[in-house]
Amino acid sequence: MSIAVDQAPRRARLALRFGAFPVMTAGLVLAMLYSISAGRFEVPMARIVEILWARVWDFSGSPETMDERIVELVRLPRVLLAALSGAALAVGGAALQGVFRNPLVSPQVLGISQGGAFGGAMAILLGFHGVVLLGMSFVFGLAALVLVGLLARINGRTEILTVILAGMVVGAFFAALVSVLQFLADPNSSLPAIVYWLMGSFSTATWARLGLALPGMVLGLGIVWLLRYRLNLLALEETEARSLGVNPDRERWFIFIAATMMTGTSVAVAGVIGWIGLVVPHAARLIVGEDHRRLIPASALLGAAYLVLIDTLARTLTASEIPLSVLTALIGAPVFAVLLRQHFKRAWQS
Amino acid sequence: MRLPLLVCAILVAQPLAADPIRFTDHEDREVTLPAPAQRIASIPIPMASTLIAIDGATDRLVGMNPTAKSAIMEGILGRIFPQAREIPSDITAPNFIPNVEELASVSPDLVIQWAGRGPDYIDPITNAGLTLMTIRYGSEVLTREYMTMAASAMGRPERIAPLIEWRAQVQADMEARTAGLADEDRPSVLYLLRAMDSLRASGTEDNYNAWYHYLAGGRNAAEDMVGGWADINVEQVAAWNPDVIFLNSFEADLTLDRILNDPILSLTNAAQSGRVYKMPLGGYRWDPPNQESPLTWMWTANLLHPDLFDYDLRAEMRTAYQVLYGHELTDADIDEILWMDMQGGQANYAQFAAP
Numbered sequence: 156m157s158i159a160v161d162q163a164p165r166r167a168r169l170a171l172r173f174g175a176f177p178v179m180t181a182g183l184v185l186a187m188l189y190s191i192s193a194g195r196f197e198v199p200m201a202r203i204v205e206i207l208w209a210r211v212w213d214f215s216g217s218p219e220t221m222d223e224r225i226v227e228l229v230r231l232p233r234v235l236l237a238a239l240s241g242a243a244l245a246v247g248g249a250a251l252q253g254v255f256r257n258p259l260v261s262p263q264v265l266g267i268s269q270g271g272a273f274g275g276a277m278a279i280l281l282g283f284h285g286v287v288l289l290g291m292s293f294v295f296g297l298a299a300l301v302l303v304g305l306l307a308r309i310n311g312r313t314e315i316l317t318v319i320l321a322g323m324v325v326g327a328f329f330a331a332l333v334s335v336l337q338f339l340a341d342p343n344s345s346l347p348a349i350v351y352w353l354m355g356s357f358s359t360a361t362w363a364r365l366g367l368a369l370p371g372m373v374l375g376l377g378i379v380w381l382l383r384y385r386l387n388l389l390a391l392e393e394t395e396a397r398s399l400g401v402n403p404d405r406e407r408w409f410i411f412i413a414a415t416m417m418t419g420t421s422v423a424v425a426g427v428i429g430w431i432g433l434v435v436p437h438a439a440r441l442i443v444g445e446d447h448r449r450l451i452p453a454s455a456l457l458g459a460a461y462l463v464l465i466d467t468l469a470r471t472l473t474a475s476e477i478p479l480s481v482l483t484a485l486i487g488a489p490v491f492a493v494l495l496r497q498h499f500k501r502a503w504q505s
Numbered sequence: 506m507r508l509p510l511l512v513c514a515i516l517v518a519q520p521l522a523a524d525p526i527r528f529t530d531h532e533d534r535e536v537t538l539p540a541p542a543q544r545i546a547s548i549p550i551p552m553a554s555t556l557i558a559i560d561g562a563t564d565r566l567v568g569m570n571p572t573a574k575s576a577i578m579e580g581i582l583g584r585i586f587p588q589a590r591e592i593p594s595d596i597t598a599p600n601f602i603p604n605v606e607e608l609a610s611v612s613p614d615l616v617i618q619w620a621g622r623g624p625d626y627i628d629p630i631t632n633a634g635l636t637l638m639t640i641r642y643g644s645e646v647l648t649r650e651y652m653t654m655a656a657s658a659m660g661r662p663e664r665i666a667p668l669i670e671w672r673a674q675v676q677a678d679m680e681a682r683t684a685g686l687a688d689e690d691r692p693s694v695l696y697l698l699r700a701m702d703s704l705r706a707s708g709t710e711d712n713y714n715a716w717y718h719y720l721a722g723g724r725n726a727a728e729d730m731v732g733g734w735a736d737i738n739v740e741q742v743a744a745w746n747p748d749v750i751f752l753n754s755f756e757a758d759l760t761l762d763r764i765l766n767d768p769i770l771s772l773t774n775a776a777q778s779g780r781v782y783k784m785p786l787g788g789y790r791w792d793p794p795n796q797e798s799p800l801t802w803m804w805t806a807n808l809l810h811p812d813l814f815d816y817d818l819r820a821e822m823r824t825a826y827q828v829l830y831g832h833e834l835t836d837a838d839i840d841e842i843l844w845m846d847m848q849g850g851q852a853n854y855a856q857f858a859a860p
Binding site: 194195196221224225228338341342343344346347351352473475476 | 572575598599600701702705706730731735736737739741744755757758768769
């Protein structure tokens, strides 16, 4: 927790004065509207409004024409799923950063994403989809996190550096297991499915898939939201937190499970989308400061808008779909590099 | 356009044992064999069934890709040549990285490998002292070249000439009939190499499928796409609105329902007019270039342009299978290869039904 603690209250005041939350909410709504209007199939904006308006008044009918189906069955669930996943990944990252008191951790750095990817890839290899794939992503994501926890705990203390190194080790291990599965997979059937899914995409989003993602993500978001006060305490030194009546170990685990639930679900429905959990909370911190009561909802709003825009680029730039990870990494990796430098500069100076 | 039955007569003629065999492969490597190769291991997938076709037998194939073997056992070739079940398929991983120990253990006098994939695919074979021939995938010209190379290596040059001649004749006949077609008279064709989960379409650049769709009087619906293959979404398919959709034969569980039950894809011209078809699975999968390619072209042409083409596909298949594999196709065999049960009711498909 070293990012400009002294400046945080001033920033928070500024943010509140300018109404950061209404602006972010409006930004998210605009991003979603823009995304619904954009696509390879030409549907005029007026027609989109007409279609959505008609649906609001008559919820019972089913879309008949191509443009109705494109808007209602392809774009709408896709935009909503991207928004929900963006919020979940960003909040998962923000929560983990709070627990570890370090802005450099994320589901990917801790190996959760790779664990989830292994679980999902195994499900595809065995011919499972839907709930089983989701369950296996979650279980192996959690397994990765537990492994990192065990590896990083030395003499009862958990140093941030050991956590990140342990995360790298566990992540590399699960990445190797994914390679083993790819090696074993049938190149005519399961291998392309696994490769495509791993690169991350919302191209197969449907209402059914949104329904599948909803429980895990909403539950995860809810848990972190309820624990937002506790996150501020967990961010304190261990002894301080205990003296304030917090049981850090138990509450940490709640956060871990919530973050894994969100990461595992997003991996299951859209593959591995990296960097969101790292970049978005950082941006949110710059706007609303360190206080988790504001940081959590700000991360959710920004994450949702960010992933909706990234996904819109992915599906409209060219005739072929661009994998999401490619775009998020192109933006995320440089931001992470800057964060890392700032972090260690400050660490050396203090 | 029948493949001359004459070839069958030549088939029984003994190859002449004479001078060493010399030819240049697709990496400009000089391949020298002291005598016709008797034990051949093939790492590229479609080559295994091509070797069987050139030789009319499986005896000289001593190792192949596991994926090639599954195509053979899944399709009719496994029934024509049940002994193919015994041919080892652990000489390579499905990804074409050779397993040198297994490869050496079947002591091949010729190993066939893909060209242009770098030393990891090549060096293990040459370092083990095995004779290597590389082939390059992608176009009709390359296909004819590597089929000819394989026939030379097997000491069966007499066998390949009629097969090449057949390809050239069918191609010339089609080109003559589609030469005057204006662009608007060419139905737009979408070929989906993958369709079970994501959709993968064929671009036009160096793409064999796009090439024979044009040959048969179609045009690629995805012609504005960059590269040979790309993953696309349903919205893009709606925007292209293809007149005809061909589904691959690689995905065993893929049926027409994938398109016909999809809320978006079922509204395309192709689905609305009943012009969605799955590529047949014959001696090899009909989608990529192989020994049966002219049959693929004729099937495609009859479907794209019933006004221009009326090949008697069933008769053509009977002749070709007799020449290629020495096998007498039954009506049931043909129905199975063409998926008559699944797509007999699609537009223009009744022409392929047994009389």
